[in-house]
Amino acid sequence: MYAQLVETGAKHVQSKDEMSPEEREFQEKIDAETKIEPKNWMPEGYRKTLIRQISQHAHSEVVGMLPEGNWLTRAPTLKRKLQLAAKIQDEAGHGLYLYSAMETLGADRDEEIEKLHQGKAKYSSIFNYPTLNWADMGAVGWLVDGAAIINQVVLQRTSYGPYSRAMVRICKEESFHQRQGYQILLDMMREGTDEQKAMVQDAINRLWWPTLMMFGPTDDESPNSQQSMAWKIKRKSNDELRQMFIDQTVPQLELLGCTAPDPELKWNEETGHYDFGEIDWQEFYEVLKGNGPCNRERIKTRKDAIDGGAWVREAAAAYAQKQRAQAA
Amino acid sequence: MTQTQALQEYLLRLADSDMILGQRLCELCGKAPALEEEMALMNTALDLIGQARNWYEYAAELIDDGRDPDKLVFRRDAHDYRNLLLTEQPNEDFAVTMGRQFFFDVWHYFTLNSLTRSSDERIAGIASKALKEATYHLRRSSEWIKRLGDGTEESHRRMQDAVDILWRFTGELITPDDTDHAMAEAGISPDPEPLAQDWRGMVNEVLTQATLAPGAEDAWMYMGGKHGEHTEHLGFILAEMQFLQRAYPDATTW
Numbered sequence: 033m034y035a036q037l038v039e040t041g042a043k044h045v046q047s048k049d050e051m052s053p054e055e056r057e058f059q060e061k062i063d064a065e066t067k068i069e070p071k072n073w074m075p076e077g078y079r080k081t082l083i084r085q086i087s088q089h090a091h092s093e094v095v096g097m098l099p100e101g102n103w104l105t106r107a108p109t110l111k112r113k114l115q116l117a118a119k120i121q122d123e124a125g126h127g128l129y130l131y132s133a134m135e136t137l138g139a140d141r142d143e144e145i146e147k148l149h150q151g152k153a154k155y156s157s158i159f160n161y162p163t164l165n166w167a168d169m170g171a172v173g174w175l176v177d178g179a180a181i182i183n184q185v186v187l188q189r190t191s192y193g194p195y196s197r198a199m200v201r202i203c204k205e206e207s208f209h210q211r212q213g214y215q216i217l218l219d220m221m222r223e224g225t226d227e228q229k230a231m232v233q234d235a236i237n238r239l240w241w242p243t244l245m246m247f248g249p250t251d252d253e254s255p256n257s258q259q260s261m262a263w264k265i266k267r268k269s270n271d272e273l274r275q276m277f278i279d280q281t282v283p284q285l286e287l288l289g290c291t292a293p294d295p296e297l298k299w300n301e302e303t304g305h306y307d308f309g310e311i312d313w314q315e316f317y318e319v320l321k322g323n324g325p326c327n328r329e330r331i332k333t334r335k336d337a338i339d340g341g342a343w344v345r346e347a348a349a350a351y352a353q354k355q356r357a358q359a360a
Numbered sequence: 361m362t363q364t365q366a367l368q369e370y371l372l373r374l375a376d377s378d379m380i381l382g383q384r385l386c387e388l389c390g391k392a393p394a395l396e397e398e399m400a401l402m403n404t405a406l407d408l409i410g411q412a413r414n415w416y417e418y419a420a421e422l423i424d425d426g427r428d429p430d431k432l433v434f435r436r437d438a439h440d441y442r443n444l445l446l447t448e449q450p451n452e453d454f455a456v457t458m459g460r461q462f463f464f465d466v467w468h469y470f471t472l473n474s475l476t477r478s479s480d481e482r483i484a485g486i487a488s489k490a491l492k493e494a495t496y497h498l499r500r501s502s503e504w505i506k507r508l509g510d511g512t513e514e515s516h517r518r519m520q521d522a523v524d525i526l527w528r529f530t531g532e533l534i535t536p537d538d539t540d541h542a543m544a545e546a547g548i549s550p551d552p553e554p555l556a557q558d559w560r561g562m563v564n565e566v567l568t569q570a571t572l573a574p575g576a577e578d579a580w581m582y583m584g585g586k587h588g589e590h591t592e593h594l595g596f597i598l599a600e601m602q603f604l605q606r607a608y609p610d611a612t613t614w
Contacts, residue, residue, distance in 0.1 A: 094395065101389030108604035108614040109430045110413050113386070114406060120389055121402040128395050166604055166614070216614075223613040226434065333390055341393020343518070346455045347511025 036083045037248055038322065039152070041077045042259040045261035062264050067193035070136040078263050081256075082136050082192050084153075084240040085265060087144040091155035093123045095330050097149075100172065108166060115212055116169060122205045129201070133194040147337040151322060156196075160324030161242050167220060167228070171235035174212015175243040175281070181206050182277045183247070191264035214284065221288050236285070237293045244308075245316045247274040253313075278306050366542040367480070369442065370549060372432075372538075373586055375415035376443035379433060380594070381464060382408035383601055384451060393454055394528040400500060403460070404442050407493040414486045434605035438594045446529040448594045452522070455508055457513070459522035460537075462501040463563065467533040469498045470558045474550035483548060502566050509570025520572055527574070532580025534559050539586070 048056055049311045050354075060067065070072055097120050102121065107113035131141045147153040160175055163169070171261055184206065217235075220228040248254060248270040260266035278297075287291060296309035318324065361369075385405035386480045392398040416429035427435075442569055472494050475487035508519040536544070536552035543549035560577075567574050584590060604614070 075460050094390075098390045099400070101386075104386045105383060105600050106603050108434070108611075110409065110416075110433060112614055114409055116412070117386065117389075117406045117409070121399055121406065124398040124402065126393055128399070131395075218611050225608065225611050227608055228611055228614075257481045269477055337391045337393065341397075341454065343512065343514050344393040344508070346399075346516030348507045349511075350515075351507040 037254070038081060038088065038256055038260065038265075040081045040256040040259040040263075042256070045262045046220070059262075062191050062262075065189075065191075065264075067196060068191050069193045074092045077259070078265070079137050081260060081263070081265060082195065083139045083144070085260075086130055086134040086137075087139065087197055088154050088156075090134060091148045091153060092125050092159065093130060095159045095334060096154045096176075097123050098330055098333055099159055099161070099326075102163050102167060105170050106166070107169070110152075112216070117152050117210070119173070121208050122209070126202050126205070128200075129198050144248050145338060148170055149331060149338065151331065154320065156247050157324065158239075158242050158318060158325045159330060160319050161239065162326050164238065165231045167217060167231035167235035168239065170213045170216030170220070170232070171239045173209050174217060174284070175213075175236075175239050176246070177210040177213060178281060179243050179246045179277050181210060182273050182280070186273070187268045189264075189267055192274065192290055200325045203212035206327045217288055217290075221290065232288070233290050236290050240292050240294065241311060242319075243317075244274060244311055245319075246276070247271075247277065247314075249313065249316070275305055278308055280308050310335075361542070361547060364422060366453055367548065368419055369539045370543045371415050372482075373421070373444070374418055375412045375432070376410040376441050377447045377464075378412035378415065378440070380443040380597060381447040382406075382412060383597055384449075384460075385478040386458075388457065396568065401457075404497055404500075405514050407490075407497065411486070411490045412538055414490070418486070419580065430605075434482075434602045436580040438590050438598055440587040441585075441588060441590065441594060441598070442534050443590075443594075444525065444529070445582055445591055446533065448591060449526060449529060449584070450593060450594070452525070455518040455519060455522040456525060458504040458508065458595055459498065459519065459526050462505050462566070463503045463526060463533065465494060465498040465528050466556075466559050466566075468494045468564050469553055470562075471550055476484070476501060478549065479547035505566055505572070506570045509567070509572040516571065519570065522568065523572055524575065524603065527579055528582050530575070531579070531582040531604055532562075532585055535581065535583060537586060 037153075046055070048059065051059060053071055053097065058068075058072075058074060058078075061072075068078075100116060100120050100123075103115050104113065105115050131144070134144065135141060144153060149153065158179075163172065181203060184199050188196055188203060190196045190199065216242060217232050220232050237282050251269045251271045254270055257266060257269060261269070282292070282297065282299075294309045298307055300307045319327070322328070384407045385401050385408070388401050392400070393403050412433075416432050420427055420429055420432060444467075446460060449456070449460055469491070472487045472491040474485050475542070476491055478484045478487065505519065508515040510516070521553075534552070534556035539554055540549065544551050564574055580611055582591075605611075
């Protein structure tokens with residue numbers, strides 16, 4: 033998930049004739065589905081695009097801890113608290129794992145995190161929405177992790193080796209989170225009180241459209257997609273992925289006995305897909321620009337944690353140096 | 361107090377202390393000074409709440425009034441909580457968080473170590489599993505005490521402040537009351553005297569290595585936690601932690 037509108041720096045996709053011999057050889061490897069590894073030659077644009085995409089992905093894992101952390105201290109049972117803590121811990125692990133994959137491209141974790149704190153780096157727009165009731169913990173797992181998986185399953189075949197391998201591992205855990213999230217909602221719908229059922233529907237109403245936005249702009253508004261597809265950093269278009277998600281999710285929604293806040297959502301016999309209404313793209317771009325309901329709070333929390341923890345990291349470094357000096 | 365009542369009390373102390381400290385650590389989600397620490401804090405919270413659940417299950421069986429572990433956690437008020445006062449103290453900064461963890465971990469480690477030999481097999485079993493986790497917790501918090509104490513000038517000052525702030529709650533860890541004595545005499549829990557010596561010995565050793573000064577041995581200590589007399593903090597911890605179960609008392613599943 034978690035990567036939207038990744039800038040590639042390319043105005044158009046180069047034809048083979050326009051490429052240098054190195055670029056041509058690189059593209060031929062990509063076309064032959066050979067994974068690119070850290071020590072292989074790669075075009076600067078490919079490297080930079082990957083750094084942007086993987087760092088966005090890593091930032092999303094880390095910022096994504098916050099809307100869940102919002103309910104961790106209020107989780108209603110021991111079982112749910114333990115599940116949620118384990119999920120959040122997995123996300124921190126995914127963040128670490130992805131930053132490592134990013135560092136194989138010569139990027140620096142601290143520098144990329146600093147860009148996030150300065151508002152220069154993006155993360156998934158979804159985490160700028162608030163979590164307002166307990167059912168959001170189910171809905172985030174089911175919808176948000178569900179959308180992430182659609183994207184990430186495809187990214188297991190992405191052309192850059194370390195990123196592809198990170199995705200294989202992350203997908204396994206995300207699938208588990210998604211089932212767990214759905215179970216929270218299912219339990220509340222099947223055995224819950226009317227108030228609990230209302231929480232579930234309320235959570236879906238609020239998170240439905242922002243989840244669909246996670247796949248990014250429509251294909252004709254996605255200028256960087258073509259280059260990313262040619263490099264096989266991206267493997268399916270935003271609209272394809274979004275449609276896959278909707279087709280997979282609507283039957284699950286029906287099983288819950290809930291509805292989506294989209295009167296135009298209906299099965300289309302002819303296309304074999306669900307039709308759905310128009311996404312509010314103005315809202316999407318406003319959230320990306322930093323004007324979502326929680327953008328400021330999310331960044332502030334992360335910045336305070338890292339800046340406020342500088343003295344701790346300095347102490348650890350100073351202590352390690354003293355230990356080394358003593359050993360020498 | 362019958363021995364069964366004393367055992368229930370004792371189990372609730374173990375459970376509540378794990379639970380409340382775990383809850384405090386949950387508050388730090390997304391706020392750790394590094395991503396690696398984020399994972400370690402969450403991991404410790406998971407361990408402690410998992411251990412609490414084991415103790416609660418046993419306690420609930422003995423209490424046998426229809427309450428399950430969730431009822432014990434989410435429907436008891438502060439005066440029924442039996443956690444050590446230390447565990448409910450606020451996170452403040454990372455030095456206080458780690459100081460609280462360290463003082464607790466030393467107590468936890470020696471207590472669990474001794475509980476693995478408890479005459480109560482159920483307790484011995486839970487303690488054996490928990491001891492592996494607590495051993496790791498103690499290694500980690502000791503390392504942090506040394507790093508912060510012997511790191512920079514600022515970290516030394518903050519760590520010493522943390523020791524000074526928390527010291528008045530440490531006496532409760534090693535001062536036995538009637539319940540502790542009854543449990544020890546029955547061979548269920550550790551002998552209080554060696555536990556106190558072990559705790560003091562390790563705390564002094566690590567603080568010395570960390571260039572930190574312990575508090576005075578005759579310092580005035582606050583010790584109401586084990587009897588349900590808490591600091592002002594616990595009420596707020598419970599208000600947050602119990603919110604859903606209190607607001608929706610008719611809900612039977614979550």
